[in-house]
Amino acid sequence: METAPPVVRVCYLGGEPDRGETVADRLERADGRFDVELAADVDEALDRLAECEFDCVVSERGPRVDALDALERVREAHPNLPFLLVVGGESDETVAAALDAGATDVFRRGPETGTHGVLANRIAAVCAHEATDLSYRTELLDEALAIADVGAWEYDVETERLAWTAEVYRIFDRSPNDDPTLEGALNGYHSDDRERVREAVKRAQGGEPYDLEVRIDAADGDPRWVRTRGEPRFEDGTVVRVRGTVQEITERKRRELAVEALHDIATSIQTAETVEAASEQTVAAAADVLDFHMCTVVLHEGDWLVPYATSEDAPTGGSRRMRTDQGLAGRTFQSGGSYVIDEVNGEESDPANPSYRSGLSVPIGEYGVFQAVSTEPAAFDEEDIELAELLVSHTANAIDRIEREAELKRQNERLDRFASIASHDLRNPLNVAQGRVELARTERDGPHLEAVDRAHDRMEALIEDLLRLAREGEAVTETEPVDLAELTRDCWRAVGTDAATIAVDVDGSVRADRRRLRRLVENLLRNAVEHGSTSSRTESDDAVEHAGDDASITVGSLSDGFYVADDGPGIPEDERDDVFEAGYSTSAEGTGLGLNIVARTAEAHGWDVRVTEGERGGARFEVTGVESAD
Known part of the structure; x- marks a missing residue:
């Protein structure tokens, strides 16, 4: 039974x-x-x-x-x-x-x-x-972790027995027939990391867990990265075993190191002085950091994509001039999207060399395309795309900066030519005319000559403001710390009148071109005086006694700049954008260039300026984006 x-x-x-x-x-x-x-x-x-x-x-x-x-x-x-x-x-x-x-x-x-x-x-x-049977636990760990690419191990402190799962044998390139020992396992780590692991295992036997990312020696000579962890196991308060895992992280680590290297290279690329230099540095970085040994940068010129740089290992004729609608490069440029081609199709991809089997193509902003190729199929993946996009983002920034600087240089050259014309070709005939008027007065004076004299004065003011406008339009290249309160009081001594008072409520220094900041503040103060009340008021440096309807001007601080406000009639909301345009003026005596000079000066510094309503009515001009020097 x-x-x-x-x-x-x-x-x-x-x-x-x-x-x-x-x-x-x-x-x-x-x-x-x-x-x-x-x-x-x-x-x-x-x-x-x-x-x-x-x-x-x-x-x-x-x-x-x-x-x-x-x-x-x-x-x-x-x-x-x-x-x-x-x-x-x-x-x-x-x-x-x-x-x-x-x-x-x-x-x-x-x-x-x-x-x-x-x-x-x-x-x-x-x-x-x-x-608790060690061999049984090892068998279970083998079965449970095989899919995870995570190897497990356990070290018995008393017997000094070390057990590995099959994945650990694979990671360390060891035969499953080998009987692992602790010392043998430690010797499998890279010589530069071995002592770190040894000390960590010692600490684990003392009760302290560890989690390290280190290298191991591989049969092919290229170090591989692993994440190794150890956790002490206690019985009656004593460590009897250390159990841990080993997981290969070579690809992730290579990616992390590549990202770090690309960030380090960014400064070099973004400070390149020419587009050609930025392109050359891009292909060099792609080869050295990303292992893209055959790559090119092609940039947009009219209807063409023109090679600006090609890696040293690319074959002769490995890159060529192409239309902006031609092949994979044209598709990338027009769509603004990145592509990976596992198997090159000659008709669609139109490769520059018939030996190319696979490739990737990434837009360089609006400027062109970066491409890498291989003679092997399916040599690139989405991670390669991400790294290439990070690299060429620095290239795009460099080209953008270089082109902006070139445009600013051309603009400054045009302004210099204009200033020369205004200074000589206009002022010289004006001086002759003014001299003739003075001679005419010795023979006969009258209202007609006075009208001519006033016209000459207005022409003189216009020429002076045009010269200032030309100079203020040039980009600011050098700045220095400027005490804003001190500069404002100096400007007021040049602009101020008994018919207005000022309160200066700003602290600290800003970084600016002192001469041009002075011109900006003077123009804002002059505008406030001209459009405020005209009766007198008692003035002090930092505060004002308010009485009657006299003009009052305040210069105050903003979180990233300053403002100049008056208590005059203000500016209608629908005209506030117009006041900065050249020629806009509500005064028959004005040239209409004063506030345009303010706007151009702010723009040259990289600042913003706008007009709004002040707390007591009137106009308030706010200058923002100003860098503090404190």
Whole structure:
């Protein structure tokens, strides 16, 4: 007579209620020995475990269950009870964390393992083995971590026995028949990192966990990167084992190092003095950092994409002039999108060399295209695209700066020519005319000569303002710290009148071209005086006694600049954008260039200027984007 197999009592934790009942029913049908009890959450499971003896806990994540939290709480109350964690799409990090936290086994549901018969067999195996047996744990780690590319190891402090999973053997290029030792394992690390790992393992044996990213020596001579972690295991307060994982991270590390290198190269590319130099540095960086040994930069010139730089390893004729609608380069330029071509199609891609089998193509902003090619198919991926886009973003910034500087230089040259005309070709005839008027007065004076004299004075003012406008339009190249309050008071002494008072409420210094900032402030003050009231007021340096309807001007601070406000009639809202235009003036005596000079001076410094309504009415001119010198 056969003896009935012993009943295996299973506490099944988690899952949807209906699903839990289905799992319990099918497990019992798959293996008649099973007696499965359901627990909706970890508190209920702990209550059941306290009431009667179970052979195993099986847990999966559910609406009321965090599987890792459940594992930790069950381990606290029942440290030796077998615990099987059932996972689905959880990450490999979760699997490693569960094993590290003391799970006896991890069962991953999938197309080939999703049947309840397979799960029943796994539960029976867990219950039939001692969870503390080193070889059994190693076998389970092998099975659970194989998919994760994470190798596991365990070192027994007392016996000095080291056990590896198959993935660790693969990572270290060791034969599965080798019997690993701690010293042998340490010698597998790169000589520059070996001592760090040795010290970390020593600390782990003393109770301190570690997590390192280090290199290992590879058979091909190229160091590979791994992430290695170690966690001490205690019994009665003493470390008896150190358990850890090893995961190869070579590709991720290479990417991180490439990104760092590209950021370092950015300064060099972005400070290039010519477009050709920026292009040459781009292809050199692509070859040195990204291993794109055949690459080119083609830039837009009219209807063409013209080669500006080609890497040294590219074949003769490896890059050529192409129309902006031609081939992959043209498609990239016109669409502004990046492309990876795994297999070059001659008709669509139109390669410059028939040996090219694959390539990538990335736009350089609006300026052109960067391309890398290979004689092997499928040599590039999306990560290569991301790195290439990072590289050429620096190239685009460099070209943008170079072109802006070239335009500013051309603009300054035009302004210099204009200033020369205004200074000589206009002023010389004016001086002759003024002299003739003075001679005419010796013979006969009269209202007609006075009118001519006034016209000459206005022409003189116009010429002077035109010269200033030309000078203020030039880009500011050198700045110095300027005490804004001190400069404002100097300007007021040149502009001020008994009919107006000023309150200066600014502190600190700003970085500016002192001469041109003085002209800007003088023009704003002069505008405030001309458009404010005309009756007198008592003046002080920093404060004003307000009385009557006299003009009052305030110069105050903003978070990134300053303002000049008056209490005059103000500027209608629909005219505020017009006041900065050349020739705009509400006064018959004005040239209409004063506020235009203010705008041009602000623009030359990289500042913004706008007009709004002041707190007491009137006009308030705000200058922002000003760099503090404090």
